[in-house]
Amino acid sequence: MNERDLVFIGGGHTHALVLRMLAMKPIANVRLTLISDTRLTPYSGMLPGFISGHYTKAQTHIDLNKLAQAGNIRFIHGRVTGLDLQHKLIHLNNHPDIEYDKVSINVGSRPNLTVPGSNAVVQLRL
Numbered sequence: 001m002n003e004r005d006l007v008f009i010g011g012g013h014t015h016a017l018v019l020r021m022l023a024m025k026p027i028a029n030v031r032l033t034l035i036s037d038t039r040l041t042p043y044s045g046m047l048p049g050f051i052s053g054h055y056t057k058a059q060t061h062i063d064l065n066k067l068a069q070a071g072n073i074r075f076i077h078g079r080v081t082g083l084d085l086q087h088k089l090i091h092l093n094n095h096p097d098i099e100y101d102k103v104s105i106n107v108g109s110r111p112n113l114t115v116p117g118s119n120a121v122v123q124l125r126l
C-alpha cells in the first residue's frame with residue numbers, strides 16, 4: 001500500500017500535542033511532516049514564569065527537532081507562503097514545494113501590536 005502524506009503546518013500548541021500522540025500511536029502507511037517557521041515553540045502557560053525569571057528558555061519551550069526525531073516525523077524548518085489546492089502542493093519560502101494528501105493548518109493568531117505596551121514584550125525577543 002502506498003504511503004499517504006499527512007502534513008502539519010505550524011509547530012505550536014495544537015500540532016505539538018497531536019504529533020506527540022501520533023508518535024505514541026503511529027498510523028500505518030502515513031508519513032508525518034511538520035512545517036514550522038520556528039524550531040522552538042513557547043508553552044504559553046509558562047510564559048509569565050519565563051518573563052519573571054522563574055523558568056529558563058529551555059524549560060518553557062518545546063524543541064520541535066527533538067519532538068520530530070522521537071516521533072519519526074519529517075521536520076521542515078521554513079515558512080509556508082501559499083497552498084496550491086488543485087495540485088495539493090505547499091509552497092515555502094526556503095524549500096521546494098511539499099506534496100500532501102491531507103493538510104492540517106494551525107498557525108495561531110497574531111497580537112495587535114498597536115496596543116500600548118505590547119511592543120515592550122516583543123522586544124524581550126522570546
Ligand SMILES: Cc1cc2nc3c(=O)[nH]c(=O)nc-3n(C[C@H](O)[C@H](O)[C@H](O)COP(=O)(O)OP(=O)(O)OC[C@H]3O[C@@H](n4cnc5c(N)ncnc54)[C@H](O)[C@@H]3O)c2cc1C
Pocket residue numbers: 009010011012013014015035036037038041044045047048078079080081106107108109
Ligand atoms: C500568555 C498566554 C497564555 C495562554 N494561556 C492559555 C490557556 O490557559 N488556555 C488556552 O486554552 N489557551 C491559552 N493561550 C492561547 C493558546 O496559546 C493558543 O490558543 C494556542 O497556542 C493556539 O495554538 P496553535 O497551534 O493554533 O497556534 P500557536 O501555538 O500560536 O502556534 C502557531 C505556530 O505556527 C507557526 N507559524 C505561523 N505562521 C506560519 C507559516 N506561515 N509557516 C510555518 N509556520 C508558521 C508559528 O511560528 C507557531 O510556531 C494562551 C496564550 C498566551 C500568549
